[in-house]
Amino acid sequence: MCFISFFFLFIFSMLFFMFFNFFIMNNMIYMLEWEIISFNSFSIVMSVLLDWMSFLFMSFVCLISSVVIYYSKSYMSSENNLMRFIILVLLFVFSMMMLIISPNLISILLGWDGLGLVSYCLVIYYQNLKSYNAGMLTALSNRIGDVLILMSIAWMMNYGSWNYLFYLIFMKNDYCMNYIMILIMIAGMTKSAQIPFSSWLPAAMAAPTPVSALVHSSTLVTAGVYLLIRFNDLLIDTIFFKFLLILSGLTMFMAGLTANYEFDLKKIIALSTLSQLGLMMSILSMGLPNLAFFHLLTHAMFKALLFMCAGVMIHMMMDNQDIRFMGGLSNYIPLSSLCMNISNLSLCGIPFLSGFYSKDLILEMVIMSNLNLMIFFLYYISTGLTMFYTIRLIFYMMINDFNLISIYNLYDEDYIMLKSMFILLFMSLISGSLLMWLIFSNPSFTYMPLNLKLMVIYVTIMGGFLGYFMSNMKIYFMSKFILTYKFSSFLSLMWFMPNLSTYGLNYYFLNLGLNLLKNVDMGWSEMYSGQGLKMIIKNYSVFYQFYYLNNFKIYLFSFIMWMMIFFMLLILN
Numbered sequence: 001m002c003f004i005s006f007f008f009l010f011i012f013s014m015l016f017f018m019f020f021n022f023f024i025m026n027n028m029i030y031m032l033e034w035e036i037i038s039f040n041s042f043s044i045v046m047s048v049l050l051d052w053m054s055f056l057f058m059s060f061v062c063l064i065s066s067v068v069i070y071y072s073k074s075y076m077s078s079e080n081n082l083m084r085f086i087i088l089v090l091l092f093v094f095s096m097m098m099l100i101i102s103p104n105l106i107s108i109l110l111g112w113d114g115l116g117l118v119s120y121c122l123v124i125y126y127q128n129l130k131s132y133n134a135g136m137l138t139a140l141s142n143r144i145g146d147v148l149i150l151m152s153i154a155w156m157m158n159y160g161s162w163n164y165l166f167y168l169i170f171m172k173n174d175y176c177m178n179y180i181m182i183l184i185m186i187a188g189m190t191k192s193a194q195i196p197f198s199s200w201l202p203a204a205m206a207a208p209t210p211v212s213a214l215v216h217s218s219t220l221v222t223a224g225v226y227l228l229i230r231f232n233d234l235l236i237d238t239i240f241f242k243f244l245l246i247l248s249g250l251t252m253f254m255a256g257l258t259a260n261y262e263f264d265l266k267k268i269i270a271l272s273t274l275s276q277l278g279l280m281m282s283i284l285s286m287g288l289p290n291l292a293f294f295h296l297l298t299h300a301m302f303k304a305l306l307f308m309c310a311g312v313m314i315h316m317m318m319d320n321q322d323i324r325f326m327g328g329l330s331n332y333i334p335l336s337s338l339c340m341n342i343s344n345l346s347l348c349g350i351p352f353l354s355g356f357y358s359k360d361l362i363l364e365m366v367i368m369s370n371l372n373l374m375i376f377f378l379y380y381i382s383t384g385l386t387m388f389y390t391i392r393l394i395f396y397m398m399i400n401d402f403n404l405i406s407i408y409n410l411y412d413e414d415y416i417m418l419k420s421m422f423i424l425l426f427m428s429l430i431s432g433s434l435l436m437w438l439i440f441s442n443p444s445f446t447y448m449p450l451n452l453k454l455m456v457i458y459v460t461i462m463g464g465f466l467g468y469f470m471s472n473m474k475i476y477f478m479s480k481f482i483l484t485y486k487f488s489s490f491l492s493l494m495w496f497m498p499n500l501s502t503y504g505l506n507y508y509f510l511n512l513g514l515n516l517l518k519n520v521d522m523g524w525s526e527m528y529s530g531q532g533l534k535m536i537i538k539n540y541s542v543f544y545q546f547y548y549l550n551n552f553k554i555y556l557f558s559f560i561m562w563m564m565i566f567f568m569l570l571i572l573n
Contacts, residue, residue, distance in 0.1 A: 001086050002073035009066030009093070016059035024052035024438060031103065031165075047163055049103035053293060056439075057100050057226065060297055061218045063427070064304045065093045067420045071308055072210040074416035075315065085125070089214065092118045096219045100226065105153050105162040108227070112149060112191070115220050116142040122211045123204050134206035137502060141200040145190035145224070152183040168233045177234075184231050185240050192224030192277045194244075195251045199498040201274050205266040209311030212266060216273040217304035222296055225280045232289040245285040249378035252278030254495055256385030260392060260470065261492030265310050265321045268393055272347060273303060275382060282379070283362050286369055294439055295358035298432045302346040302355055305424040309340035312417055313397070316410050323393065327400040332410035337398055339421045344394060346428050348387045348460060354432030359383070363456050364446045380455060384463035391467030400471070 022028070030050040037044040069089060076082055095114030102108045116139060124135035156162050164171075171177040193201040201221065205212060215221060228235065235241050255274035262268045276299050284292035313329060313336065314321055330337040342353065349359035366379045490496065526532065 001083055002069055005086055005090060006066045006070040006073075009062045009069065013059050013062035013066060016055050016062060019050075020052050020055035020059060021438070023050070023055055024441075028052075045104075046107065047104040048101050049165065050101065053229075054100050056297065056435075057218075057293075058097060060300055061093060061096055061100070064218045064300060064424070065089065065214055067423050068210045068214045068304065068308075071213070071311075071417055071420040072208075074414055075210055075311055076208065085208070088118055088121055088125075089211065092122070092211075092214065092219060096223065099223055103163050103165045103230075105149065105156060105164055109146070109149050109153065112187075112223065112227075113146050115191075115223055116146060119204070119207075119215065119220050122215075123207045125208055125211070126206065131206040133502075134200075134203040137203045137498075138200045141190055141193075141197050141501065144197070145187040148183040148187040148190075152180045152187075155180055155183070164231070164234075168231070171234050178238075178240075181231075181235055181238060181240050184227065185235060185244060188224035188228040188231075189244070189247070189281075190224065191227070192221055192281060193251075193274055194224075194278065194281055195247050195254065196497065196500065198251060198254070198274060199494060199501040202267045202270045202494070203498070205264070205270050209266070209307060209314065212270070213304045213307035213311070216270060216307060218300040221273060221277055222280075222300070225277065225284065225292060225296055228281070228284055229289045229293055232284065232287075235285075236287050241285040241287070245282055245375060248278045248281035248285060249375055249382075250278075251275075252282065252382040253378050253385070256382045256389065257491050258494050259389040260385065261488060263322050263324055265314065265323050265326075265393075265397075266307075268323070268389060269303070269306055269310055272306075272386065272389070275386060276303070276347075279359075279362065279379075279382070282375075283365070286365070286371075288362075288365060290439060291358070291362060291365065294435055295362060297435055298354040298358045299347075301424055301431045302343040302353075302428040305339055305421060305428050306343040306347065308417070308421050308424065309336055309343060312336045312414070312421070313340070317404060317408060320404065323396040325404045326397045326402070328398070328402040329410070330398045332402075335418055336421070339425050341394065341398065342425060343428055344390045348390050349383070349456065350460075352433075354428050354430070357432035357436045360456060361446075364448070364453075367448060367452050367455070368446065380459050383456065384459035384466075387460045387463030388467040388470070391464045392471045395468065395471035 028051070030048075032048040032050065034046045034048075035043055036046055069086060072082075072085065072089070076085055079085060092115065095111045095118060097111070098114065099108055099111030102111060119142070120135050120139040123138050124131045153162060156164070156167075159167050161167075171180060190197045204215065207215065252275050255271045255278060259268050259271035259275070262271060276295070280292045280295050280299075283295065312333070313326065316333065317326060320326075330341075346353035346355040349356045351360075363379060363383065366376065493499070
């Protein structure tokens, strides 16, 4: 099953990539409509939008999911229900495909809700209390986006169709359609975990590592970015995008800070995903959707590779995820360490790796744009923080001494995992330049002063030095002399966002729902509708049944009684 799924998804990926080349060279867009039901004037139509963007995204999703499924053959080899796991992953990919090719809000909701449902099933795959809590947080946070899309579907009934592509320009000029803009923007923020919905993304690390590789690269978390890229014409030059720019910049900054205080390997990589999602959202809110899409695709490759390398290392460390117990891994597992380091450096935007092409272009566009200093500093400090936590991670894992006391099993001969990682390693090296030639076919020249041009290099080197010093510092020294304990706990707990999400919002609303259920659905509503009516009918039924079953006795008794009364009246007269 693993190999068959891998083979077909890989073939589909190549096929979609060829279609992408054909469509972008000829500047083509196909809109297909399939009428499912037609009854009088009522018709249900399934719409499919095929353009270069949907084909390229589907190609990347198929490639990463095929590699992840092949990787799972080894990673999940001890799993009894491997078939169930593969089917869930395929459902996940199918939901993402549905979202990508849909120009219709109804079919978008099918893919959107499918992603939420299957992600819940995958987060709680290892059935324990931590997984269940993480699954509930993920499902409830994503549910907000589902409800908002349902509300925008209801609002779009004003137009007579849900094919939003036909109405984007009209909506922009219609003052009442501000509601749809707000709903779609907040829905995209929930799925892509922007502030204040950020807490579910690190919690979703309870899922198996192959799922994390798929979720954090090209499927679930990128769905919100992709939706806003499609609705870009509606939102551009509005106050909502300026609001999103601030929130996404803060998300990028917050994730970079928190990653420096984290010791869980998968959570550090999850927070780096959150930082990159903030980068995509912020550049999108500046009105550059193609650039946001470009970074989304290059990020997908090295982030999937990064998670797969982390999975190999967690496996070999006997399921231990704490980076303080790791160290010197490059001596024991050189090939996996090579993949890990290249994907990490690509994340930092080191020149001529795939992340460099999109990240460098984004930062140059930020300098060229008419923005205030706050946004400028958020971008550049976040870039430095990326280098900061990456160098810290490399030191803890690759350079420092090996610290695991218990028995360990370090080897570099799991060829199934290595083959799948090497496919993504190749793509992490070439996808940046390849996509830059294909997506931005018209060459453009960005001219700026030397110091501004080298600003990216400056902040990267500074972040690298800080990461080096931090990785050699003792935690006691750092907390005592640099930051107070309370402030460092505030930074390490994502600005207390998990507490706000769980105890503040979800706990309150779930309690409210429970009280409503007890008092309304199971209380007076039952007594005055279903249960009350049942009791009345039951009592009448028992009464009539008693008469029906005892009619002769009752007749005889009543006859005797009437006769006695009659004779008494006669005697008295």
